[in-house]
Amino acid sequence: MPDDRATRATPPQARSGDTVHRINGVETADPYAWLRTADWQTTLSDPSKIEDEIRQHLEAENAYLEHALADVHELRATLKAELRGRMPEREAGVPVPDGEWAYYVRYQEGAQHPLWCRCPRRSAETADLVGEDGFDGEQVLLDGNAAAEGQAFFRLAAAEHSPDHRYFAYAVDLTGSEYHRLKLLDTTTGETHDLGASALQGDLVWANDSQTLIYTALDDNHRPSRVFRTDVTGTAHTLLYEETDSAFYLGVGKTESRALIVIAGSDHSDTTELRALDADRPDAAPQLLHARVPELDVQLATWRDRVLLLTNADGARDYKIVKAPLGDPQRGNWTDLVPHRPGTLIKSFAVFARHLVRLELADAQPRVVVRDLETGAEHTVDPGTWGRADTNDSAYSLALLPGEEFDTTTLRLVYSSPRTPRRTYDVDMATGAARLRKEQRVPSGHDPETYRLERRWVASHDGAQVPVTLLYRADAPPQAGRPMLLYGYGAYGMAIPASFSPDRLGLVDRGMVYAIAHVRGGSDRGYGWYLDGKLANKENTFRDFIAVADQLVADGAVKAGDLIANGRSAGGMLMGVITNWRPDLWRAVVGEVPFVDVFNTMCDDSLPLTPPEWSEWGDPLHDPEATRRMLGYSPYDNVVPQAYPHVLATAGIADPRVTYWEPAKWVARLRANQTGSGRILLHTNMSAGHAGAAGRFARLDEVALVQAFMLKVAGLSEG
Numbered sequence: 001m002p003d004d005r006a007t008r009a010t011p012p013q014a015r016s017g018d019t020v021h022r023i024n025g026v027e028t029a030d031p032y033a034w035l036r037t038a039d040w041q042t043t044l045s046d047p048s049k050i051e052d053e054i055r056q057h058l059e060a061e062n063a064y065l066e067h068a069l070a071d072v073h074e075l076r077a078t079l080k081a082e083l084r085g086r087m088p089e090r091e092a093g094v095p096v097p098d099g100e101w102a103y104y105v106r107y108q109e110g111a112q113h114p115l116w117c118r119c120p121r122r123s124a125e126t127a128d129l130v131g132e133d134g135f136d137g138e139q140v141l142l143d144g145n146a147a148a149e150g151q152a153f154f155r156l157a158a159a160e161h162s163p164d165h166r167y168f169a170y171a172v173d174l175t176g177s178e179y180h181r182l183k184l185l186d187t188t189t190g191e192t193h194d195l196g197a198s199a200l201q202g203d204l205v206w207a208n209d210s211q212t213l214i215y216t217a218l219d220d221n222h223r224p225s226r227v228f229r230t231d232v233t234g235t236a237h238t239l240l241y242e243e244t245d246s247a248f249y250l251g252v253g254k255t256e257s258r259a260l261i262v263i264a265g266s267d268h269s270d271t272t273e274l275r276a277l278d279a280d281r282p283d284a285a286p287q288l289l290h291a292r293v294p295e296l297d298v299q300l301a302t303w304r305d306r307v308l309l310l311t312n313a314d315g316a317r318d319y320k321i322v323k324a325p326l327g328d329p330q331r332g333n334w335t336d337l338v339p340h341r342p343g344t345l346i347k348s349f350a351v352f353a354r355h356l357v358r359l360e361l362a363d364a365q366p367r368v369v370v371r372d373l374e375t376g377a378e379h380t381v382d383p384g385t386w387g388r389a390d391t392n393d394s395a396y397s398l399a400l401l402p403g404e405e406f407d408t409t410t411l412r413l414v415y416s417s418p419r420t421p422r423r424t425y426d427v428d429m430a431t432g433a434a435r436l437r438k439e440q441r442v443p444s445g446h447d448p449e450t451y452r453l454e455r456r457w458v459a460s461h462d463g464a465q466v467p468v469t470l471l472y473r474a475d476a477p478p479q480a481g482r483p484m485l486l487y488g489y490g491a492y493g494m495a496i497p498a499s500f501s502p503d504r505l506g507l508v509d510r511g512m513v514y515a516i517a518h519v520r521g522g523s524d525r526g527y528g529w530y531l532d533g534k535l536a537n538k539e540n541t542f543r544d545f546i547a548v549a550d551q552l553v554a555d556g557a558v559k560a561g562d563l564i565a566n567g568r569s570a571g572g573m574l575m576g577v578i579t580n581w582r583p584d585l586w587r588a589v590v591g592e593v594p595f596v597d598v599f600n601t602m603c604d605d606s607l608p609l610t611p612p613e614w615s616e617w618g619d620p621l622h623d624p625e626a627t628r629r630m631l632g633y634s635p636y637d638n639v640v641p642q643a644y645p646h647v648l649a650t651a652g653i654a655d656p657r658v659t660y661w662e663p664a665k666w667v668a669r670l671r672a673n674q675t676g677s678g679r680i681l682l683h684t685n686m687s688a689g690h691a692g693a694a695g696r697f698a699r700l701d702e703v704a705l706v707q708a709f710m711l712k713v714a715g716l717s718e719g
Contacts, residue, residue, distance in 0.1 A: 008067040011680070012060040014668035023603055024624040028637055030600060031672075032665040040607075040659060041220060044177040047653040047686065058653070058664065061682040065648075068679055072708040072717050079506055079704040084697060085444035086502035090132035094412070094424050094437045095124035098404035101165055106134055112695030113144025116159055116168070130424075130438040141168045141185055148695070152687045153654075155694045157202025162210040163258070167232055169213055171200045176654040176689030178202065179218060184232060195234030205254045205261055207282035214240070214261055214282065216250050222608035222656045224250050227263050229282060241275060241286050247611035248292075254279060256351050257406050259302045259326075268492065269534075269615035270297045270312060289329055301351040302326060303373060308337065308356065310349050316340035317527045321349060321358070338371070345526045347495070350402035350411075355429045357411055359400045361495055364455070364467040364524040366398040368413060370429045381427055383415050386434045393417035395455045395469045397499035416440070416500035418471040418514070419451040442502055450474060451508065455498075460520075460540070460547040464532070467518040467525065468548055469498045470557075476511045478557035483587065483714035484513040486549060486563055490521030490541035491570035492616065493530035503703055510716045513558070519544035519574070535618055539633060542577045549578075549585050560585055564710050568592040569658055569690070572649075576635020576666060579644060588646035588678070588713040590706060593655060593690055597662040599627075599634040608656050636662070639669045643676025646713045648706065651682065654689040681709070 019033035035054055037043045043050050069076070089109040095102035095118075102124035105114040119135035127135060141161075148154030151174050158180075159170040166187055171180035180200035185192045197215065201224040204215040211231050216224045225243045227250055230236065241263055243250050248265045255262065258279055263286055265273040273292035277284050289307075290298050297319075299310040307329045309322050321338035324330070338346070338358065347366075349358040356371040368381040383398070396417040401424075403412055409429045416422040421440035427433070454470040472478060485507060489496050496516055504514050518524035521533025521541040533541040545565075553560045565586050567575040572594020579589045595601070602620050605611055618626030631637055647670060649663035667682040674680060683705060685692060693699045711717045 008063045011064055011671055012057060014057060023620055024627040026627055032668045035664045036661040044654055044656055045175065045179060058684045062684060065681045065683050068681055069708060072712045075711065075717050076704045076708045079707050080700045082506050083503060083700045083703055086442045088132060088441050088443055092130055092132060092134060094130050095119065096403050097121050097124060103161060111145050112697055113148050113154060115140050115144065116142040129436065142170065153694050158204050160204055160206055162206050163208055164210040166210060169204060171202045171204055176652060178656050178689060182215060193234065195230060197237060203252050205252050207261065208258060208279045209282065212282040214252050216252050221606055227252055247614060249612050255302045256402060257302045262300055267615045268612040270295050272297050274298060274300055303351050308351055310346060318342055318344055319346040343526055345523055348400060350400060353407040357400065361523065364518050368398055368400060379432060381432065393420055394453055395498035397497035417453060418469065418498055418500060419448045419453050421446060421500050458548045458551040461543045466544045466548055469516040470513060471508060472513040473508055478513045480556050480559045482511060482513060483562045483564060484515055484558040485566055485710065486515045486517055487566045488517045488519050488545045488574050489567060489571035490519040490533055490574055493523040495522050495524040507707060507710065510711060512714060512716065517545050517548040534616055536629065541574060542581065545574055545578055546582050562587055564588045564714060566590045570595050572596060573598055573635060577633050579647065580635060580638045583642060583644050586645040590648045591663065592650045593652060593658045594649055594663055595658050596635040596666040599630050599637050602630065636666050636669060639673050641673045641675050644670055644674050644678050646678040648681045648709045651684040652689045652692060653684055653686050657690040660684055
């Protein structure tokens with residue numbers, strides 16, 4: 001029999017096939033195409049159905065990774081203990097009031113999953129700072145730990161109580177594949193029922209009758225293409241609308257005023273279409289409110305007899321807010337309420353009975369503005385006036401939490417920075433007075449003054465100024481000889497917030513500098529920042545990241561070869577490109593569920609995200625220019641014989657967003673072309689999807705694995 005230890009010590013060598021793809025007159029070799037399961041739909045629903053050869057290869061990769069990291073086995077355990085030590089064992093969220101009740105989640109000591117709870121409103125409002133325990137009169141609506149018992153995976157995507165507070169509906173994923181089942185608790189009987197829908201996207205809303213639920217369902221290709229109506233018995237599921245364009249995804253929501261249930265269609269970029277039905281008449285057919293127009297984005301709210309729309313119409317690249325009659329909201333009736341201001345992006349908005357609140361972003365800094373809808377007067381919510389010196393961080397995050405109630409003057413905000421734990425405030429929209437409701441606790445101890453926070457600016461290849469956020473210990477500033485972790489994303493217009501994460505403190509406390517490159521493709525500097533990093537401009541994302549690394553080296557903040565690059569999902573594409581283009585810069589590259597087989601995925605229109613994302617990356621099936629452009633950077637297709645740095649890739653067997661075979665193929669090709677000494681490693685979670693392990697403690701195994709790898713290659717594993 002073969003020596004199992006020797007097998008683990010040998011890097012798996014995936015067999016190389018002879019698959020060749022021909023697209024738009026271009027031939028591309030795909031030697032590891034066999035790693036793609038023949039029936040991905042079945043594998044998502046039941047990962048045990050994957051082909052034996054593929055499973056054995058993935059298991060061999062996992063075994064090799066364990067051997068390669070055997071010398072940091074104790075470090076992984078230490079890191080996991082530290083990570084857990086920064087998490088409160090018992091913790092309650094700030095209750096969200098709605099009528100006579102207030103709703104919240106809380107964790108019990110040692111529990112992986114939360115309790116979904118409610119208490120009488122008066123109990124929640126008399127509490128000042130929310131701590132670890134529940135509130136007087138608490139009712140547990142769902143015990144996540146009991147529900148997860150016996151399940152390989154458990155995660156809720158949505159949980160919504162009915163307007164009359166009798167029912168509690170939720171969508172639960174039991175495989176990690178993001179196929180959700182619809183369940184319903186009747187609080188008067190204590191009974192929970194399965195409502196017979198097993199392929200929910202995870203969004204659901206109640207009609208005002210407290211009997212009707214509206215939800216989005218996934219089709220056979222995992223696309224949210226249908227919207228259904230059902231009632232609390234689940235005996236019938238009526239199709240309300242079906243989207244026939246595979247490039248458009250559907251979602252459902254409800255306006256803050258509870259007047260309309262909105263069915264929104266989107267291409268994952270900047271084209272939307274809106275339908276709505278009266279929330280008081282859920283049996284009616286949805287009515288078209290805004291027909292899709294290419295590159296025209298619209299988000300809707302209602303106020304009295306008007307609709308308020310957040311839109312990029314009329315060249316408002318950074319968005320504006322317009323108003324129109326509720327009875328005739330066509331574009332010809334739009335008038336500006338908040339005009340477009342170039343360079344100040346309106347990220348989101350919320351409408352209340354007397355106020356309009358918008359979250360803005362300018363030069364990678366957030367701002368919340370409150371407008372009195374009666375008078376038009378506006379004021380900016382300034383965290384610096386809230387009585388805490390560390391609300392004046394040089395980079396910070398603000399999150400807007402509208403809540404459940406429309407007729408209120410209370411706005412809930414969350415402030416944090418890379419060195420300052422989250423603080424939840426209730427802000428009076430009329431006076432600006434802020435009440436601290438909860439401060440994130442780090443049980444093992446945390447002093448923000450131990451750390452320094454910087455915001456730097458770096459000129460990219462074309463002169464664009466890229467923001468860079470740095471976090472480090474005050475006694476370990478950036479300098480040559482000290483390792484640095486550089487994180488990047490740069491896609492979908494997602495700005496990377498300068499927010500607090502206790503997870504990264506274990507790296508920083510061991511002397512590593514943590515940096516974020518706010519590259520183009522995100523919206524950190526406005527919507528133009530996004531447009532300048534997509535489609536024909538995609539290479540700006542990669543060049544920005546490399547420019548930041550080069551400048552940090554030139555400034556003496558780090559040495560070339562001492563940088564560890566990290567990105568996740570679409571940020572993993574960035575990792576793949578910079579690994580191919582500038583392997584000399586990196587000590588190691590970590591791609592978590594990385595989107596690295598870009599060209600082949602964008603040529604497979606059966607996959608869930610392919611048609612909707614042609615507007616982001618291009619359509620190589622039908623556009624020869626997109627074929628040429630994409631093949632110029634697609635990480636898997638550009639692996640060549642050269643000395644690569646250490647590489648760690650992660651995957652989830654049930655991941656519908658970045659399928660497991662993308663990182664598996666990438667790792668196989670990198671290893672076959674490696675001419676240097678860098679180790680190429682792959683870890684596949686054999687029972688999870690894109691978000692990794694479920695459970696607040698279970699996920700720490702994956703975090704500790706990645707961090708132990710980083711510390712090992714950085715030479716800090718003894719610290």
